[in-house]
Every structure is written in C-alpha cells, then in structure tokens.
Amino acid sequence: MAQRQRYREGILEALRLSFLYFLLVLYLIPFFLVFVNAFKDRSQIIANPFRLPSAFHLANFIEAFKKMNYPYAFWNSLVITVLSTALIVFFSSMTAYLFARLPWKFNRFMFFLMVASMLIPFQAIMIPLVKIYGSFGLLNNRWTLMYMYLGFGCSFAVFLYHGAIKSIPLELEEAAMIDGCSRFQAFFKIVFPLLKPTTTTVAILDVLWIWNDFLLPSLVLISPRNRTLPLSTYYFYGTYTSEYGLLLASLILSITPVIIFYLFMQRHIIRGILQGSIK
Known part of the structure; x- marks a missing residue:
C-alpha cells in the first residue's frame, strides 16, 4: 500500500x-x-x-544603435533612473524612521495616508498632473520627471522601510546618542546600515520600474534629446515599422541593461521584502 x-x-x-x-x-x-x-x-x-x-x-544592432541615438537615450535613462532611485531611498528611509520612532497621531495618520495612496492608479491623475505642470512651464525637464518619480515611489518605499526600522532595537540608537551622536547621526551611522537588505530591494524595484517606464516620460519629456530608451524605442518603431529586424534589435538594446542589472541583484529581492513587510 x-x-x-x-x-x-x-x-x-x-x-x-x-x-x-x-x-x-x-x-x-x-x-x-x-x-x-x-x-x-x-x-x-x-x-x-x-x-x-x-x-x-x-x-541590425549597429544600424539601430545609430538611428535611435542610443548613447543619448541610454544616458538619459541612466541619469533619471539613478538619481530618482537615490532620492526615493534617501527621503523614504528618513520618513519611515520618523514615522516608526515618533509614533505621534499625526505621523500615524500620514503613514496610513501614504499607504492608502498606493491604491490610486497613475492614470487617474495623469491628465491634471500634466496640465498643472504644463501651465507652470515645467514639462520637458528631467528634474521634473525625477520629482514625479520621487512622489510616486515614496509610498511603497516608506512602507518597506517602516517595517524594517521597527524590527531594529531602539537600544542601539539610545547607546549611540549617549555616546554623543545626534538623532540624525544615529540614523545614518546605526540604523541605515542595518537597512541594507531593504535598501537593496527598494533600489532594485525602483530601477526596474523607472528604467522600463514609458507613460510618465512620454507625458513629460517632449524634446527628442531628452528621450529615455523606452521612448526612443517607441519613436524608432514608428519610423521603421516594416523593418522587423531593426525593431527587434532596438528592443534587445533597450532591455539588455536592465536584464543584466536584475540578474546580478535578484537574490536580494525576496529577502528584503520579507524583512520589510512581514515584521
């Protein structure tokens, strides 16, 4: 049996x-x-x-590299992705630390408000957003795009950092402050290094999101010189619709950098998410 x-x-x-x-x-x-x-x-x-x-x-790759202006598009994507991710990590970690270590009613309200904002789809606010920024002449600017990524990416990052910071013993910071550290120094010298798994996870997810994003750059970046790789691939497709080999070569050129980045960093994702969201 x-x-x-x-x-x-x-x-x-x-x-x-x-x-x-x-x-x-x-x-x-x-x-x-x-x-x-x-x-x-x-x-x-x-x-x-x-x-x-x-x-x-x-x-096909050589011709696509030249005609889609790959160096400029790659540089724009690299600058926007790296700086946007760095801003999200910097401000989100400090915001989560404030919410976790100072449990005021206002902080609790703001934390739940930020978590609730993740339920709002970008498509619901993109038209008013573009009209407001366009009326102030702030479109077609990479810094405007990075500022928007900061706003849209902070909520999820704060959520992950908040759970991770709550798992760090408060006694470590108290000992550092007894030795003469300010709260700001205690955060960057004691707390932030312990958040490495969460920081890695936030960085990986945001890099994948920002590098591959098409909708928001298409609304903000108008000049061909400011286009990111997804935008360059889109306009390249519109120009060479019948040249399938060139189109597929441009697609591979666009996705190769982020695939390489993901293959090197993927082992950190699950560990960081478990540490940040379950505790």
Whole structure:
C-alpha cells in the first residue's frame, strides 16, 4: 500500500514538473523569437520567423544603435533612473524612521495616508498632473520627471522601510546618542546600515520600474534629446515599422541593461521584502 502511494505521488510530481516545463517553454518562446529574428533581414523573418539565422550578423544592432541615438537615450535613462532611485531611498528611509520612532497621531495618520495612496492608479491623475505642470512651464525637464518619480515611489518605499526600522532595537540608537551622536547621526551611522537588505530591494524595484517606464516620460519629456530608451524605442518603431529586424534589435538594446542589472541583484529581492513587510 505504501509503495503504491509513493508510486502515485511520483506520477503526480512528474506531471506537475512536466506542466511547469511546458509553461516555461511557452514563456520563453517570445524571447526566443525576438532574439533570433533580430539577426535576420525582413525577407528571412517573413519566410520563417522560427528558423535560426544562417549567420549571426550584427548589422541590425549597429544600424539601430545609430538611428535611435542610443548613447543619448541610454544616458538619459541612466541619469533619471539613478538619481530618482537615490532620492526615493534617501527621503523614504528618513520618513519611515520618523514615522516608526515618533509614533505621534499625526505621523500615524500620514503613514496610513501614504499607504492608502498606493491604491490610486497613475492614470487617474495623469491628465491634471500634466496640465498643472504644463501651465507652470515645467514639462520637458528631467528634474521634473525625477520629482514625479520621487512622489510616486515614496509610498511603497516608506512602507518597506517602516517595517524594517521597527524590527531594529531602539537600544542601539539610545547607546549611540549617549555616546554623543545626534538623532540624525544615529540614523545614518546605526540604523541605515542595518537597512541594507531593504535598501537593496527598494533600489532594485525602483530601477526596474523607472528604467522600463514609458507613460510618465512620454507625458513629460517632449524634446527628442531628452528621450529615455523606452521612448526612443517607441519613436524608432514608428519610423521603421516594416523593418522587423531593426525593431527587434532596438528592443534587445533597450532591455539588455536592465536584464543584466536584475540578474546580478535578484537574490536580494525576496529577502528584503520579507524583512520589510512581514515584521
């Protein structure tokens, strides 16, 4: 009886694994098509998009690199992503520290207000937001875009930091302040280094969000010189609609940096989220 039960469990486990591998193949097919067809010309793609290219030439990538003005787009995305993420980490950590260590009624109210603001979709406020900033002449400015990212990204970051800070013993800060540290110094010398897993998680999630974001930059950045990589890819697609190889090559050029970043940093995500949100 026990042997039959183990045999049945083995069959169910094999079926589950087979189903998961099947889903994995379905998930990877679009990536396979993008990668393979980026090395072909238009006639080869139309003839058979599933066939491997006869030779892996980089002509599509070189041409896409030049025509989409990749260096400027990459630099804009890099500056906006790095500075926006740094601002979110800096202000969110201090705000969460204030909410966690000074439990005033006003602070509790503001914390719950920030958490509740995560339920409001951006699409509900984007038209008034653009009209207000446009009336003050603040559009087409990278600093305006970074300021908006700070506003939209702080709520979730404060939520993660708040849970992590509450798990840090208050006695560590009290000992530092007895030794002569101010509260500001105690935060940056004692508390903030202990928040490294949460900081890493916030940074990874915000980098992925800001680097890949299309809607907000498309509303704020008007000049071609200020375009980010998603915007450059979009306008490149509008210009070379029938050149499928060029389009797929530009897509790979756009997503490669953030994929590399994610592969190096992914192991920190779950650990940081568990530390910040469960405690």
